[in-house]
Amino acid sequence: MRFSVSIPVMTAALALSVATASAEQITFVSQGGAYQEAQTKAILNPAAKLLGITINQDSAPDAWPVLKTQAATGKPIWDVIDAPTTICVRGGDQGMVEKLDFSNIPTAASMPAQYKTPYSVAYEFYSSVLAYNKKKFASKAPQTWADFWDVKAFPGTRALRNHPQATMEAALLADGVPADKLYPLDVDRAFKKLEQIKPHITVWWTSGAQSAQLLADGEIDMEMAWNGRVAAVMKEGAPVSFTFNQGLLQETSLCIVKGAPNLETAYKFVNAAMTPDIQANFPAYIDYGPGNPAAYATGKISPERATQMPSAPENAAKQVLVSQAWWASPAGEDAIKRWAGFVQK
């Protein structure tokens, strides 16, 4: 989870009490915190206005257990979920998430095929990038994961996320696997490469806030971190920088709960939320990029701002899209289970 603080925005009970009003409505779920606040302004309010509907909000830092419980009761109260794509796909495989009829979402038609799954459509992008201390690497900064692994050419303290997703991809890139040949991940090779760097890792961070603190305090010289967190540290004036080169592009997606109480309105909402013009509002509120690349053609996002966005076409070209479908597969789940044993040893 990128946001450790969860703010229950509205309870389901409140959502039900509003149901007496005649206007169409949906219950939308995201991950809370600053991220949900930002998208309320960027996406939810404009979409609600456009459609003349009421959007009730709920938040769950981890939607999975709640989704499971709602599916078990057979009467879900959520309509649309914004969650890591893995959750949408796994939920779809287990019959808890609606198979999307993309004819109802024409705004997403022009999006690259890899931004969509049968159950989800990419909503916003973030990236696990290589961030470093500018002072420490004043003459030559690390630019690739191979540099990160090269402790002789780039001496210094290092940190990685205490989670295999993106970390294993970085290890394979460092080991020379071409970006377009990453999937399915060679798990054994990735762990072997990670064993090499392990003695040089000072911290395996667990929360985004922690990764930011490590950079800001100069505790570590280079690390993998989420671009939004690094940008925040840079804004505070810390001598920190990052590269989108070989960044691992990850997205959260919109998906619709199977048996959603307001299925028709849910489709309308998803279509509106994916409209390039509304998607283009994201960069004004948060450092995560719109899921629909057409947003960059609306003229709403300045060229300077676009250079900071992980999903801007020029930046996206330098990065590798993490395959959420692979991570949702049994092989991906096994890799996640194997991780705890690796870090601890």
Next chain:
Amino acid sequence: MSASPSDPSVVHKRQEQRLVLLLLAPSLAVVGCLLIVPLCWLVWQSVRQDGAFTLAHYARFFSDAVYWTTFLQTFRIAFIVTAVTVLLGYPIAYVAAGASRRWSIFILAMVILPFWTSVLVRAYAWLILLQRRGLVNSVLTDFGLIQNPLALVNNELGTVIATVHILLPFMVLPLYATMQKIPAELTMAGASLGGTPFYVFTRVFLPLSLPGVVAGMVLVFVLTLGFYITPELLGGGRTYMVSMLVSRNIEVYNEWGAASSISIVLLACVFLVFRLASLIIPFERIMGAR
């Protein structure tokens, strides 16, 4: 004369029992609803998988290396923390018990003062002090005592340091309570009979203070077993304690059954520790430290 239901003393007794029960009802309800019921639910969850009975969650303790290495590391940290708090806490309690009333109040206040600061804040404070460019390393480097910063945090050492600091009061207070009740005449008698201060201490004072030592050790040990914040924030991701295994199972793996089974085993470990300790001194004395 046998006591009939109308006997005033019996009626009175019943009324009293009813009143006591009434007074106890709120706390019984709290313990029942917030402790007993969730515990039963935890046990239930730990033996269920997809709606069927299973012991698979417990089998992991034997098949999955992560489980027993985590318990091993947790117990090792608990032993180290307990040993260090005894070594640090005993002299503090000894001085406080022997000092004048004003001084002993002052010393105890110093021990208790950090209690008023949140554990989270104290853990972060240690992070700031101990990190590579933190106060401790800066001072040592500035004085030329070290060349490269020491790895004081983001490992087991940092975890132990902060945990010791947070749990020290749990050692000092029972120790003080015990020592304070050791009559000064006994050590005086020992001295007047020709014992050296060291001899008197080891033969008279130390044995009499042992119940406090055991009480403090049990408290600190048991509390360390369940610690979460210090290893999470200061362990650098490598220091895995049982509480973290529980949280990872829920956050990352969505394995509620596994998380429940770990909690149950940890609870069993805690009971075992109390049972073993009660062989040395009775349970009431651990808690009351009399």
